[in-house]
Amino acid sequence: MTLDRYMLRLWLGPFFGGLVFVLAVMLLARALKLLGTVSDTAEAWSLIVDLLLLTMPFFLLQIVPMAFFLSLQNTIASLQQSSEMDVLRGSGLSYGRMFRVFFVVVPLLWLGLTYIAMVQLPQGQLGFNNILAKIYAMKGAISFAPQRFTRGLDGITVYVDGEDSEGTYHGLILEDHRGGVSVIYTAKSARFDMGGEYLLLKLKDGVRLEGEGDDQRMLVFDRYQVTLSLPAGNRRILHSNDHVTMMTVPELWRAMHNSQNGAAVAEWNRRLLMPTTTLVLLFFALPLSLTQKRSGKAGSMIGGIALLVMVYNLQLLLYQQVNQGGFPGWSMWMGQALLLFTGMFLSKRAEADRLPKLFSYIGEWIYLLHQAVINRLSRRWNADQA
Secondary structure, three states, X not given: OHHHHHHHHHHHHHHHHHXXXXXXXXXXXXXXXXXXXXXXXXXXXXXXXXHHHHHHHHHHHHHHHHHHHHHHHHHHHHHHHOOXXXXXXXXXXXXXXXXXXXXXXXXXXHHXXXXXXXXXXXXXXXXXXXXXXXXXXXXXXXXXXXXOEEEEEOOEEEEOOEEOOOOOEEEEEEEEOOOOOOEEEEEEEEEEEEEOOEEEEEEEEEEEEXXXXXXXXXXXXEEEEEEEEOOHHHOOOOOHHHOHHHOOHHHHHHHHHHHOOHHHHHHHXXXXXXXXXXXXXXXXXXXXXXXXXXXXXXXXXHHHHHHHHHHHHHHHHHHHHHHOOOOOOHHHHHHHHHHHHHHHHHHHHHHOOOOOHHHHOHHHHHHHHHHHHXXXXXXXXXXXXX
């Protein structure tokens, strides 16, 4: 138990540190992207915080397996570089006994990630798209500068005297010349609301003038509503109920079995498969970390990052093929099983100290290549400075 607690303590610090760091970077990148969408709304920052919280389930599904694997690699590499691994092996302990505690950590992570994938992920996606719909609705309510003639829509000219804190315009004049006949509206107050693909202009206490000369007609009204078609660029409508990524487990199950929808099949398997990535990476951690000591930690970490890129790209490729109906759903699990058996084979060979020589030197080769690139860039920089 003492050894288990020691291994867990070595692993926990890098795990939480890496998790927080990578999550912060991804949230910052998403925040900068969202800022362009919500920057012209009054509640921009509050909306960004809400949107980032709703994206966290998706980010956690991606980051937790990465943080688990890289922190475990760091733990193994640290033990090897400090020769603690040699001492433990010399005392008769197997690799399996050294890292036994992680066979308890992995099921706990798998259960947590499965809950996130099946419950929190669709809820977050639905909430995210609902807020985006709200943002596009607010952006559809075009803002007009007071005491200026504004041509914000084709065939429409608007003048307002002012705007109050609730978004109601006062002293409005609107000229509608879309149909070749000029129609002029004047109103004491007006509000603009989004309605589907149309902007609704709700007027109060005004006059409607249509035509010219003897053919002019006038209508005095207390309330009047004008429907204006939005430009094509503003007609982004989010059909949240139709998208498989927002479906609950029962909805997704029915969609998958009733219609044999390729998107539903791909989404169902993706949600179940992503949490199992932690188990796959567990078996690769040891063989990828047992590199030559002179290569330091960098060699194994670079090899680990290369493996992560390969794993996630393979999962994405198979997901896209199933989504498009090119492959059956079980092909996603076949790819995952192939990775798992490869990791188990290499881990077993490492336990028996029979890891292929070619494989054991990969980390060192990567490290040497990395060092060569760094040295060349350093020499070029020094030459430019001189």
